[in-house]
Amino acid sequence: MPASPLAPAWLEPPADPNALAAGVWPASTVRDADGALRIAGIAAPELARTYGTPVLIIDEQEVRRRAASAVRAFEDAASRHGTQARVYYAGKAFLSTEIARWVTAEGMRVDVCTGGELAVALAAGVRPGLIGFHGNNKSVAELEDAVAAGVGAIVLDSDIELERLAAITARADRTQSVLVRVNSGVHAETHHFLATAHEDQKFGFALEDAERIVARIRSVPTLAFAGLHCHIGSQIFGTAGFHESAARLLAVHERLLAGGEVPLLNLGGGFGIAYTSADQATPLEELAEGIVEVVADECAARGIPIPVVAFEPGRSIVGTAGVTLYEIGTLKDVTVETDAAPAVRRYVSVDGGMSDNARPALYDAQFSARLAARRGAGDPQLVRVVGRHCESGDVVVDAEYLPSDLAPGDLLAVPATGAYCQPLSSNYNHVPRPPVVAVRDGAARVIVRGESIADLLARDAGLDHTEGDR
Known part of the structure; x- marks a missing residue:
């Protein structure tokens, strides 16, 4: 299919909008027979059910492999x-x-x-x-x-x-x-x-x-x-x-x-x-x-x-060891005038955003996305994945081609979020920060606990006083 006139020059329409780009995902990431993503042997829908969304998944073996490779590469080069x-x-x-x-x-x-x-x-x-x-x-x-x-x-x-x-x-x-x-x-x-x-x-x-x-x-x-x-x-x-x-x-x-x-x-x-x-x-x-x-x-x-x-x-x-899972909430098609002809950009809103990934807002950083619980059907369609925050700059993935049958409730995976996402996370709009879950050999465990609304309220010192005290 031809590229959307709204797509950046570097983004080519994929032959298969379900395919996983090499080098962007943890090496353990595959699609199973049901079309769901599996990371270190665990299905993305299972992780979402257990830990909620958004959730940052970290492949432990990917981190360890890259750490060992870096040490070996620099030590070997120095020794030579x-x-x-x-x-x-x-x-x-x-x-x-x-x-x-x-x-x-x-x-x-x-x-x-x-x-x-x-x-x-x-x-x-x-x-x-x-x-x-x-x-x-x-x-x-x-x-x-x-x-x-x-x-x-x-x-x-x-x-x-x-x-x-x-x-x-x-x-x-x-x-x-x-x-x-x-x-x-x-x-x-x-x-x-x-x-x-x-x-x-x-x-x-x-x-x-x-x-x-x-x-x-x-x-x-x-x-x-x-x-x-x-x-x-x-x-x-x-x-x-x-x-x-x-x-x-x-x-x-x-x-x-x-x-x-x-x-x-x-x-x-x-x-x-x-x-x-x-x-x-x-x-x-x-x-x-x-x-x-x-x-x-x-x-x-x-x-x-x-x-x-x-x-x-x-x-x-x-960086490559991390994958963030979101749930799609709403979809909205927006017609944009271009030099050639009007074009449609689909806005896909997810249940996280700049509070768990500030890099697009800070650095114009580009990310990818794929459906995580199933294989999508239909032609690739240009989308912009956006967050839930009250900011027009709350963009998670600026431009991506995803299957045209996206629907509310679908699970979306954004890869390469292991670096600078959790450290830069915030409570903007009083959104709790998500948990970080490590996966390895078919097992998962929380390594950084997520927050709840109760956690946010617990920090509000105004709740330490009764109306009479004031």
């Missing part, structure tokens, strides 16, 4: 070039005690950026020495907790933070390993809110300030300089940006060697995943080899030792 690699899970993508246990069991370290994330990692039993602590505005209390816990590294982000940490470590009489976050000036090819290495933004030091900052660190007896850190952005395909960033950092790294050891170079994460059939994610093995190779080549050209290299994948570990 005569160095070592450290691989941190970027907890901001989605952190719970179970997620932390899964990734560390597969050999990853954990990166946190708030006192809350640090508390989760420690509660999960992550060894403090395997934790890195980021953040552009760490409080005195957070820094004190990190030093007391013995975290492996604190990534310094400002002069003020450096002096805070110097005072804290002096009082505690403890030496703390630190990295210096710098902006390489490399602009990731992504949404401007996701690009974090350009000059005009809140993170890190300008590259030209690195030597001054490191000199100050080296003058503090209780701070141990471990190396430079840079993160160029998120949802990045290919290695070109990492290559250029690494080259710029190593020029500074070389100069810093004149004043002492620089054992580590942390190049961050941001590796992209496939959200739609149009996305082609770069395999981690290719990324690892390409990035480590350029580090090795730059070091060889400069005649300096290759440092230990560190990376912080998050989305690429947990």
Whole structure:
């Protein structure tokens, strides 16, 4: 069938609107004989009946497999070039005690950026020495907790933070390993809110300030300089940006060697995943080899030792492991004037929205969708999946082709929601946040409890007083 004039250029009408795009869903996802989706052996309708909708399903084996693959890819690449690699899970993508246990069991370290994330990692039993602590505005209390816990590294982000940490470590009489976050000036090819290495933004030091900052660190007896850190952005395909960033950092790294050891170079994460059939994610093995190779080549050209290299994948570990299930509530056909002729866009409203997936509203992020309880019939029809919130920007899937026989009560699955959906969730319009359910080998269990209306009311302090008290 011809494409709808309302469809974006990248979205092609599928031959089968029930087919599952490769690389977008957990590897365990299939359609059974009844047409229902099964994830890790459990039918989507069964999950919806048991846990309600919306519900975020996380395939545990997918997370573990991706974590183990990332560690293996970066360690193997480093070994081939005569160095070592450290691989941190970027907890901001989605952190719970179970997620932390899964990734560390597969050999990853954990990166946190708030006192809350640090508390989760420690509660999960992550060894403090395997934790890195980021953040552009760490409080005195957070820094004190990190030093007391013995975290492996604190990534310094400002002069003020450096002096805070110097005072804290002096009082505690403890030496703390630190990295210096710098902006390489490399602009990731992504949404401007996701690009974090350009000059005009809140993170890190300008590259030209690195030597001054490191000199100050080296003058503090209780701070141990471990190396430079840079993160160029998120949802990045290919290695070109990492290559250029690494080259710029190593020029500074070389100069810093004149004043002492620089054992580590942390190049961050941001590796992209496939959200739609149009996305082609770069395999981690290719990324690892390409990035480590350029580090090795730059070091060889400069005649300096290759440092230990560190990376912080998050989305690429947990993103594809997540699938959100919704129930369709209403459908509405809207006629839109186009240059050629009027066209129809079908609005499909579901029982969640921007409170459980804020990424489309924040970043214009694209997602996919498929019927989850049955095979649809009829020709593919362009739809826009929207949420229940009182916002015109409450869009879950901006453009997708689904079977024309959609009906209220149908179960809809949106894949690749494992990263940045639960952490960004909210109670907008007093909508409770959904549960997170882990699936593995035909069994399911809640790993993050959902909320109820009673939970929301319990936080309302106005209910602590009677009318007479006021």
